[in-house]
Amino acid sequence: MAEPRRDTRGIVDPSALLTRVRFRRHPPAEALRRHVETYWFIDWDLPEPYASHVVPHPSVNVTFQWDEDEGPPYGEVTGVALGLFTRKLTGRGRVCGAKFWPGAFRPFAPWAPVSRWTGHALPVQDVFTRAAFTAAPRDTARAVVTPAADVARVAALDAVLLSLAPEPDPQADVARELVGRIRTDREMRRVGDLARSAGLSVRALQRLFSAYVGVSPKWIILRYRIHEALELAGTRQDVDWAALAADLGYADQAHLVRDFTATVGVPPTVYATAQQTS
Template sequence: MGTPRRDASPRDASPRDTPRRDTRGIVDAADFLARVRFRRPEAAAALRPWVEHYWLIDWDLTEPYVSHVVPHPAVHLVFQRFEGQEPFAEIAGVQQGLFAQKLEGRGRVCGVKFRPGGFRPFAPDHPVSHWTGRRIHLTGTDPARVLAPADESERVAALDAHLLALAPRPDPQADLAMTLVARVRADRAVRRVADLADDAGLSVRLLQRLFAAYVGVGPKWVILRYRIHEALERAETQEAVDWAALAADLGYADQAHLVRDFTATVGVPPATYARHRTA
């Protein structure tokens, strides 16, 4: 993740600091939360400009369980301990397909979710697209420092210490990428890459290059992924969904386009998924 820099000057925390409390991206979130202990503590204030939140998972299962997630456009640093295996740490770039993880026995994961656009200052030697779709084990890192403490606050402090030692430097391009992705996530009116580029004062080509270098995926992919996240959440939380109206709200030309994208991402059509959730 790059050589630690002594000239780092972490910035003050931004208004984006509070960890999200929704379950967007988690498939069958209620079932997942019933099987594991899942928390999202905040990072140290000096890290929040780049880190969206930490995520801690502990489980003690009597039978195997496979969790599924529709990934966000974010890079993760993950420390993991599975029963019967040596603990390890890895960098997980943006995963473009449905992500599945088998959990069994007892285990623990301590993860860092970087803001989309916020990972590059920690690993400036490569564009973030270098990590996309990859899970790379880290060497020279002692995962037990993060995973071993019984006290949760000590695990959070260990994550803080690990990241602060990397001393990320402020990067205006990272700031721009984070701002643009945050706008896509929050504003349904952002539906076209060309409009996002115009608002940013960039050509479409420059916007695409920015996203490749700092987010790891293109702006069109980000727009579509956040819309699928919202559709998935609606299917999770509502007994009856007007899919045609939702498609229009999310900027799709018609319901068929939403169904196609949802099915390609989640694996089943949205109506089928919703029926399974309410059965």
């Protein structure tokens, strides 16, 4: 199985975010690692509001959140976000999240295709049917986010997710492996090529991704291209955009610029300049 990423891929202006919050990642319990890529924790105490922006991965996230000035802790299931994800941070708060491997969430809520959650954030009790969520969802959220020590939060998240007792699902494993192939193999640029490599028709591949990933294979190919461009724009001054466009499988530089601008909100050269001068 692929290792979870340890970079800031997908975060817009990561240096600005990381100077305002305390961000950590932790591995889940061994029994959860075929499903959950990583736990991620963010704590903040801000004198003024800050809006964080992320170009999301094709992953479902289960989060437990506490905005201390606004109310009690709560839990959400967030499907794949199709556009830029923005979260306004104010006062003091924290988020404890579980980022699932793309394709690996379905066994936790097998009654609906993962596309049901795409573009939506729902209370955990609306997705999971176990008594811990339906009877006392706030107690569950409080148990995860209130401990001061990360080790206690990890243990609480492990307990919550293990209590859902997902059944093995070979199709989830297939979907996870195929998304991993897109992520790691730059030559995998066409849906037809991915379908042939998996021994599936294009239509069967699309059905698999709708049921287990929540978005189409083409969407994921494009999203990982933007992640790559965003990472390079934020870390290098000498990006050859025409060469990068060709390397990522775009017809020309203009297509890369169009997709980047539509997703991030500014052209890649403008973003790169801002990152180098900040």
